[in-house]
Amino acid sequence: MRDDIIGAISTPPGEGGIAIVRISGEGSIKKVKQIFQARVSSKDLLVQKPFMLTLGWLKDEEDEILDEVMVATMKAPRSYTGEEMVEINCHGGVIPARRCLQRVLSTGIRLAEPGEFTRRAFMNGKMDAAQAEAVIDIIRAKTDRGLKLAMKQLEGKNSDYVKELEDFLVEANMLVEANLDFSEDVGDLDYEQLRQLLLKTSAGIEKMLKSGELGDIYKEGISVSICGKPNVGKSSLLNALLRKERAIVTDVPGTTRDLIEEYINIKGIPVKLIDTAGIRETRDLVEQIGISRAQQAVRDSDLVIFLLDIEAGMNDEDRAIYNDIENKERVIVLINKDDLMVKNISEEDTKKNFPELKVIWASTKEDIGIQELEDVIEKMAVTGLMDYDNLGLTVSLRQKESLLAGKKYIQEALDAMGEVTLDCLGVDLQNAMASLGEITGRNLKEESINRIFKEFCIGK
Ligand SMILES: Nc1nc2c(ncn2[C@@H]2O[C@H](COP(=O)(O)OP(=O)(O)OP(=O)(O)O)[C@@H](O)[C@H]2O)c(=O)[nH]1
Numbered sequence: 001m002r003d004d005i006i007g008a009i010s011t012p013p014g015e016g017g018i019a020i021v022r023i024s025g026e027g028s029i030k031k032v033k034q035i036f037q038a039r040v041s042s043k044d045l046l047v048q049k050p051f052m053l054t055l056g057w058l059k060d061e062e063d064e065i066l067d068e069v070m071v072a073t074m075k076a077p078r079s080y081t082g083e084e085m086v087e088i089n090c091h092g093g094v095i096p097a098r099r100c101l102q103r104v105l106s107t108g109i110r111l112a113e114p115g116e117f118t119r120r121a122f123m124n125g126k127m128d129a130a131q132a133e134a135v136i137d138i139i140r141a142k143t144d145r146g147l148k149l150a151m152k153q154l155e156g157k158n159s160d161y162v163k164e165l166e167d168f169l170v171e172a173n174m175l176v177e178a179n180l181d182f183s184e185d186v187g188d189l190d191y192e193q194l195r196q197l198l199l200k201t202s203a204g205i206e207k208m209l210k211s212g213e214l215g216d217i218y219k220e221g222i223s224v225s226i227c228g229k230p231n232v233g234k235s236s237l238l239n240a241l242l243r244k245e246r247a248i249v250t251d252v253p254g255t256t257r258d259l260i261e262e263y264i265n266i267k268g269i270p271v272k273l274i275d276t277a278g279i280r281e282t283r284d285l286v287e288q289i290g291i292s293r294a295q296q297a298v299r300d301s302d303l304v305i306f307l308l309d310i311e312a313g314m315n316d317e318d319r320a321i322y323n324d325i326e327n328k329e330r331v332i333v334l335i336n337k338d339d340l341m342v343k344n345i346s347e348e349d350t351k352k353n354f355p356e357l358k359v360i361w362a363s364t365k366e367d368i369g370i371q372e373l374e375d376v377i378e379k380m381a382v383t384g385l386m387d388y389d390n391l392g393l394t395v396s397l398r399q400k401e402s403l404l405a406g407k408k409y410i411q412e413a414l415d416a417m418g419e420v421t422l423d424c425l426g427v428d429l430q431n432a433m434a435s436l437g438e439i440t441g442r443n444l445k446e447e448s449i450n451r452i453f454k455e456f457c458i459g460k
């Protein structure tokens with residue numbers, strides 16, 4: 001672990017009110033003192049109270065003023081990284097921030113690697129691995145709900161939950177070890193007690209995995225494609241959901257020829273909406289390509305809205321499109337243009353044709369059924385997972401792998417109980433503990449640590 005002084009611009013590039021250059025490492029304040037002159041000349045950064053801002057100027061090599069800045073100092077271990085830190089607030093904008101950073105680096109401070117500040121926080125015990133992963137989720141949160149979940153992880157909710165499970169394993173391991181060492185004193189191993197402990201742990205892991213699946217929906221979102229034959233109102237539906245005229249709408253069949261993707265937030269779930277070209281037989285090459293893209297989008301998306309035009313009714317063309325959709329349980333049927341007088345689709349028709357499916361009667365023109373559609377999308381996205389809502393955990397891919405490995409070892413122990421020697425059982429338990437231990441990352445290998453931080457940006 002390197003412990004030199006690192007620096008980076010921590011605010012995003014571009015124009016802004018201010019930009020912040022962050023510096024961390026033993027001796028940071030002394031370095032900045034060399035290039036900073038306080039407005040009130042008696043103020044000395046070295047003795048300034050931590051977390052207080054000092055106004056002054058950043059000076060270049062010729063002692064000319066580079067920028068007017070505010071400087072905050074923090075002393076170890078009371079900082080983000082746990083090290084001595086300085087934050088220089090300079091004027092926002094690409095050039096001031098870059099010049100400020102250059103000046104900082106000219107004092108011998110090294111440019112930080114992506115995620116290095118957070119990595120140092122992790123190394124210095126300021127946060128565990130699960131919490132470090134939460135930092136990236138916070139930065140990338142797409143909805144309030146996603147942010148809330150990430151904040152819980154940062155507070156240590158995942159870690160607390162895993163620790164509870166680890167305690168069960170420790171207890172189980174103690175039972176086994178006691179019998180290994182002093183079998184005459186303790187009598188035979190209470191297999192039933194051991195079994196209960198392992199089942200409890202395994203159930204806890206399963207709950208965490210399910211909660212993670214739910215968390216993923218709020219974190220990563222889902223994709224929803226809109227399909228149907230030309231002119232049924234697919235683009236009108238996209239616009240209605242977006243509440244803006246995004247896609248071209250005309251009464252000419254075959255208006256949309258390419259995929260149109262837009263993001264919306266449905267009750268905290270980030271949803272990628274995909275409007276597609278109306279599917280039909282055509283000799284037009286461009287339209288053909290659009291249609292094959294539409295079919296691919298329907299295959300790839302999590303949910304499919306299948307549109308029908310109430311006036312046009314349902315003909316063989318519609319039936320063919322519907323029959324081509326795989327996994328019908330992810331389909332929502334939307335009968336559009338319900339504002340029209342002429343209705344060629346009745347409730348009996350839909351009951352007959354889509355007995356298992358959710359059918360919504362809508363008019364994109366009159367804004368009817370759009371709210372209901374949103375409700376249905378939300379409900380379908382979280383089907384089977386709502387029971388785990390109260391746990392409120394998000395689980396990263398890395399954590400998921402550790403949980404699955406832990407579960408596998410516990411299952412092995414359960415299967416082998418009574419059939420193998422106690423020390424074999426002990427090995428399974430040790431492996432299970434090691435797997436769960438990876439989540440908070442006490443004994444994480446360099447490679448896994450790198451994996452956590454490789455997604456970070458510079459300056460975080
Ligand atoms: N009366 C009525 N007309 C609608 C409604 N929704 C769409 N339309 C009309 O239907 C026509 C086709 O709408 P689009 O949204 O372009 O249909 P589309 O399915 O995207 O068509 P393609 O892109 O050609 O596949 C337009 O003239 C719309 O104004 C509705 O709810 N009621």
Ligand SMILES: [Mg+2]
Nearest residue numbers: 234235255256
């Ligand atoms: Mg269209």
